[in-house]
Amino acid sequence: MNLSRSARLAAVATAAAAFFVIAASAAPTPGADGIGDTYFPRLGNGGFDARHYDLDVAYDPGTGRLDGRTTLTARATQNLSSFDLDLQKLEVTRVEVNGRRAGFTRDGDELRVTPRGTLPGGRDFTVSVTYGGIPQPLNGPIVFGSDYGWMKTTDGVFVACEPNAASTWFPSSDHPADKATYDIRIKAPKGLTGVSNGRLVSTYDKGGSTYTHWRESRPMATYLATATIGTFDVRTGRTPAGTPIYVAIDPVLKNSNNVDVYAVTAAATDYWSQVFGPYPFEETGAIVDDMPQAGFSLEVQSKPAYSAVRSESTIVHELAHQWFGDSVSVARWKDIWLNEGFATYAQWLWAEHQGTRSAHDSFLAAYDARPASSAFWQIEVADPQRDTMFASAVYQRGAMTLQMLRERIGDEAFFRLLPAWTRLHRYGNADTDDFVRFAERISGQQLDDLFDTWLFTTGKPTL
Incomplete structure (x- = not known):
């Protein structure tokens, strides 16, 4: 059937109207307490799409106390009777939805919010959470056995939250699949500098405090947000x-x-x-x-x-x-090689650009450095598992995969692929299957064997 443009637009409008009629008639239900990531089942939240965070934080390095108010603007994706936010340990004193007092309960790291009435699917709403306490960093095998998240320093705090620590300092839908824009306002003792994402909107001193306001106008995953405070040149x-x-x-x-x-x-x-x-x-x-x-x-x-x-x-x-x-952010954390493999390969490209070593020679050095018996080769890069998601294989074998792809499809196609990939998924999310299909589309080649060998199979591949 060949419809006119006006007829097609009318059909789309009719379908959209029908969807919202159905959504409006559906009984309100609670939003899910996670988006279904197998590595972090309760990270992120269902029932809404985060749009914008307005963060107000005040930090006292002497006591380690953080006081905050976070206002999230979100769009309901179903008729919501209640919904969750991710927040670890900090005490919540007040929650408002659309400016009205709302009920809330805690279940571990989940904050369950119950508004006074139903939040209709397809409509925007705001939720404001007032909270405080002494944030604690996370620790464990995930990030090289290091502390991460909200980390106290001698003169302030260092905030680096990958993968699951943004909720140590603000309530959020703490998963990279739910990006939003941000305004971040930081109050710190006078003389200290609060540094955050995007561009600096304003900074001024008042009383014994310094106030800074940062705005990130491009969509951002929660783990990439920071409010690092200290003495800086x-x-x-x-x-x-x-x-x-x-x-x-x-x-x-x-x-x-x-x-x-x-x-x-x-x-x-x-x-x-x-x-x-x-x-x-x-x-x-x-x-x-x-x-x-x-x-x-x-x-x-x-x-x-x-x-x-x-x-x-x-x-x-x-x-x-x-x-x-x-x-271009991961759709799920198991796709982490799309971050770390590419950034490691960028190091090889930089050495090539500087004329110190070709990417091919960097590949051979990484390949030859590890015997077939090494545990390095036993990580499945396309699904490395939660506690080993930052294993060296994710970085190095991920980069090796890209060099093998480059040598298979040639420089012309490879260096056309990279900017085309970042353009296609700009400010969005993607997974490994997306990349495989896109590489095949750009190159005109069938590449299952290459990706199966380097991403989905354990053991040292034969060159």
């Missing part, structure tokens, strides 16, 4: 290609390494913009804090966070994540 400007840059470095670390964080950040942002497609955010930068207990860095959206001055290679890795992980 701040440098701002633009990269050579014109992207605004904001770099904050703890003065304790100023002379601890010969890496010029500002210069490398600027250069890598511009180079990846050529290789991966246009830079996806309003500002680039870095947060470098003296936090030796955190043995990692994190691709905080727009400003990667480093727990010390890291190497040039680490900086280019975290900046590559702005495309692979931040703009």
Whole structure:
């Protein structure tokens, strides 16, 4: 059937109207307490789509106390009688839905909110939560055995939350599949700097406090949000290609390494913009804090966070994540190689760009360094399991997969694939199957054998 454009639009409008009539007539039910991620079954929440977070946080480094008010604007995806938010340990004193007092209960890390009336499917609503307490970092085997989340420093706090620690400091739908935009307002003792995502809207002193307001206008996963507070030397400007840059470095670390964080950040942002497609955010930068207990860095959206001055290679890795992980985020945590494999491969590309080693030679070095008997080869990269989701195989074998793909389909198709992938899923989510299908589409080749060997099979592949 060949309908006119007006007829097609009328048909779409009729179908949409019918959907909302059905939704409106459905009995209200509670939203699910998780989105169904097999690694974190109760992370994220069902029944609504997060749209925007307005975070107000006040932190006292002396006592470690955080007081906050979070207002989430969300769209109900069903008729809701109640819904959950993720929040760990902090005490909730008041909840409002659409400006009216709402009931709430706690069940572990779940905050169940019951509004006074039904929230209709397809409609936006707001929920405001007032809370406080002393946030505790998480610890365990997941993140290299390190603390992560809200981590107290000598002069403030270092906030790096992958994968499940955003809910240590604000109530949220804490899963990368539910992105939103953010306004983040930070109150800290006068003289300290609060650094967050996006661009700085305002900063001022009042009484004994310093207030900063940051706005991230591009969709962001919860684990990428930060409110890092401390004493920082701040440098701002633009990269050579014109992207605004904001770099904050703890003065304790100023002379601890010969890496010029500002210069490398600027250069890598511009180079990846050529290789991966246009830079996806309003500002680039870095947060470098003296936090030796955190043995990692994190691709905080727009400003990667480093727990010390890291190497040039680490900086280019975290900046590559702005495309692979931040703009294009995983649909489920088992797809984590789409973040870490790509960012590791970016390190190999950077060495190739610098003329120090080809990506092929980096591949061979990683491949030859591990005998077939190594436990490294026993991780299934496409589903590495929760406690080993950050195993070195996810990084290194993920990168090996990309080099094998490059050598199979050729440089022309491979370097057309990368920016096409980031453009297709810009500010969205994707999984491994999406990438396999897209690589086959771009290359015109059938690639099941390659991906089965390198992602879905354990054991050391034969070259």
